[in-house]
Amino acid sequence: MKIRAIEFLKNAITARLGYRCETCPAVAPLIERKMMLVGPPNVGKSVIFNELTGTYAVVSNYPGTTVEVSRGQTRIGDTRIDVLDSPGAYSLAPISEDERVTQQLLMDEPVDLVLHVVDAKNLRRMLPMTFQLIEAGMPLALDVNIIDEVERSGHTINADCLSEDLDLPAVTTAATLGIGMEKLRGLLADGMPDRSGFRVQYPGPIESAIAQIGSFFTREYGIASRAFSLLLLQRDSSAWEKVQQLDPDAVVPIERVVRETEGLYSDPLGYPIAIARQEAADQIVQRSLTPVTVRTRPDFRQLIGALTMHPVAGIPILVAVLYVGLYLIVGRLGAGVFVDALDQHLFVRYINPASEALINKLLPPTIAELFVGEYGLITLGLRYAIAIVLPLVGAFFLVFAVLEDSGYLPRLAMLVDRLFKRIGLSGRAVIPIVLGLGCGTMATIVTRVLETRRERIIATFLLALAIPCSAQLGVILGLLSGIPLGLAIWSIVVGGVFLLSGALAARLVPGESPCFYLEIPPIRRPSLRNIGIKTFSRLKWYAAEVIPVFLLASVLIWVGQLVEVFDVLILALRPAVHLIGLPDTAADAFLFGFLRRDYGAARIFDVHGAGIVSGIPLVVAMVTITLFVPCVAQFLVMIRERGWRMAFAVGAIILPFALGVGYLLNIILTTLQVQL
Secondary structure, eight states, rough: OOOHHHHHOOOOHHHHTTTSSSSSSOOOEEEEEEEEEOOTSSHHHHHHHHHHHOOOEEEEOOOTSEEEEEEEEEEEEEEEEEEEEOOSSSSSSSSSHHHHHHHHHHHSSSSEEEEEEEEGGGHHHHHHHHHHHHHTTOOOEEEEEEEHHHTTTTTEOOOHHHHHTSOOOOOOOOOOGTTHHHHHHHHHHHHHOOOOOOOOOHHHHHHHHHHHHHOOOSSSOOOOOOOOOOOTTOOOOOHHHHHHHHHHGGHHHHHHHHHHHHOOOSOHHHHHHHHHHHHHHHHHHHHHHOOOOOOOOOOOHHHHHHHHHHHTTTHHHHHHHHHIIIIIIIIIIIIIIIHHHHIIIIIIIIHHHHHHHHHHHSOOOOHHHHSSSSIIIIIIIIIIIIIIIIIHHHHHHHHHHHHHHHHHHHHHHHHHHHHHHHOOOOOHHHHHHHHHHOHHHHHHHHHSSSSSSSHHHHHHHHHHHHHHHHHHHHHHHHHHOOOOOHHOOOHHHEEEEEEHHHHHHHHHHSSSSOOOOOOOOOOOOOHHHHHHHHHHHHHHHHHHHHHHHHHHHHHHHHHHHTTTTHHHHHHHHHHHHTTOOOOOGGGGHHHHHHHHHHHHHHHHHHHHHSSSSHHHHHHHHHHHHSOOOOHHHHHHHHHHHHOOOHHHHHHHHHHHHHHHHHHHHHHHHHHTOOOO
């Protein structure tokens, strides 16, 4: 038996190397395919992507943008499929950076299959984009997801009817429950579907314009002529840029046709085009939506979902979420239990003393200072990154994944929309604002999802001023959790600054007020697998991106000490630190806070642990360092996103403002003799 096994293994290896094997069984060749997931936000696209690819995914920015695109692989039988998860999009005529990237992906990346993922509850609103993908000539299949929500209401979607009407493969799934996923995998293994013969019939003048515009094309644009002509009729800037670059002689005649067609309608051409698509969608939904016999019972999830968006009931729910998520999990568990275990019981007791003893023996004092000095790579860089910041960031990522997977975040956006309108933002801005509680640099990038330049400027300013990152927030909660009045003062001051600064910015920043629309997913029980995948992938990002920055900061501080630059800067900061009632030893916290925001808070953590800062000075320090200038990484992203003038203007405003608030707060608390 051993000889046979060895012989079979030998044959398999030689076959893999390209040699012919006469005795081993025939092995089917591996089929390679590429698939793209397309669909609006909050329809379960990421769940399907994770179900197919697991954790083996790569997230990277699309070239020339800061929009993330996920890529992974799955294997179904003898078929290996590269899976690409495009950013959320409602239309091929983009109005946001995410939609623009999805349009570019569809034009530039050849794929064997486009899987359009739609929400079964909102099929009527989703099908117009399906029509656009058909018009684009994509090899298309349709996944009607969240089917369980429709069935709970006493109806179902007939996938066969949809497939027949649209002339393309269609399945129904409830991805979070695993329902229909085997059918979906079977559909993916079947290969590239034929192009659909379905066609939306537009009004005569528009059909005539489509034909005329298509006759002027002499180049390929990545999508079918009909879809590209419709984009030009809707004045899509990306489409016009492509024509100007690839087909400049066609610009003038196409412009003439578009102007003539626009003259026949009182509304922009996008309106009659949308009406025609919606009428076609209504007819298809009427045929495919069928009643079923179900045992009806009160749906408590729908009730909870409605309460989370209610202007009165939603507030205590939000307070409860913040209390449990930020105070108990990030503050108490992350900043308390885990930080104490890693910092005091691992680094302070074992790693730091052992490292100091070893390196001081091996290296001269100046070099040893780089590794085990007050700001050394091990004693400060690794200790802060792993023992203080990692548990805080991990706890925040865990809470964020739960809120994301439960469907609460879009409801929070609806709840705060009216309030955010007063500070020049829409409810959609809650996404970068909440992300800012994780990482201000990432959140500044995510402001690209906001529709207007005015909204992006205001959100960027507020993120820089009054939103602490998760590590900074965790340290603050850890320090103030034992001082309830101090935590209340910090919350009121920072929250008040956020609202007042936003209201002032809304008056001063010119531009149009934002409109707001958002797909609301159902409230669901979060999937432990999805939470684990999301938390783990974000922690991998932290390890790859943030820990090296901590180590680099330690090196910069060491170099700065050698050339005495940091000593000069710290001396320059001491008068301002004295002004707000803090001792000299707290001055370096503000300087290091510019290198990493959480560095500054962690430095206050050390100073407090040494018994130097407590009571009123501690609360003043936490407020001031929260409002202080953003870290250098966030500052550089601000320059890239908003321009150097705005970035330096924001810094010039925030620096004196933060110190001024700290000065006033110190005077008020000291005058009132508040006991903390």
